């Protein structure tokens with residue numbers, strides 16, 4: 416358990432998914448019952464990296480899917496304003512195999528490396544789709560729109576309630592919002608998390624909005640979109656975090672577990688696993704040891 420994660424109660428006025436809440440959740444988890452009442456343990460969490468940004472999260476009976484991408488490789492996609500890419504690898508788990516899905520957590524709906532044609536076909540099969548406010552307007556149907564720091568609760572009898580808070584993203588250099596559109600990340604909180612929330616960064620560069628997440632939320636497990644996305648038409652500008660950004664973020668946020676995603680399977684990703692591993696190899700052990708690579712296509716138990 417992080418010694419620092421439960422301290423700064425004064426730093427936030429937000430509800431239970433914040434650093435304040437850890438005062439409760441950490442003590443609930445670590446202090447044995449003295450009155451004979453059962454001590455609640457955290458629900459088991461299983462995370463399957465399916466490819467790109469697509470991850471299946473199974474927790475306490477819930478099945479949540481992030482950024483569905485299930486198209487076969489080889490296709491070319493346009494992202495707008497002269498940018499585009501080719502998909503290089505298909506999903507390691509078939510779309511039908513992830514069903515049923517309670518909620519899709521869609522960081523943005525308008526880029527094919529986060530929502531492709533086969534992924535889009537899955538959306539009506541989920542109970543709900545949680546995404547940006549503008550994306551929910553475009554998608555309609557079962558979509559719920561969130562602006563940064565708004566929260567939506569998933570509730571179901573017999574399952575832990577999951578509070579999903581949208582977190583800020585900036586999917587490119589300063590001033591790029593008009594071109595790249597709305598993107599959000601997600602912080603998932605449920606009772607008795609051992610280390611803090613499960614955070615999905617979304618496609619973002621390392622900017623003040625992400626630093627604000629590190630400041631306001633006790634993140635226990637971070638699923639971080641990397642890849643160092645660049646496009647020839649905009650030269651050296653980045654649209655997602657680089658390997659060195661990943662090291663900086665991991666040092667700043669200090670999650671118990673730092674899981675890279677969105678670093679393979681696409682032509683426009685300029686940095687893959689080797690680049691990220693190299694960057695972390697030069698980091699202090701206290702940062703390096705937080706990184707965990709999920710085997711793509713296989714579920715892994717994560718202590719959230």
Ligand SMILES: [Zn+2]
Nearest residue numbers: 526529586618
């Ligand atoms: Zn994108």
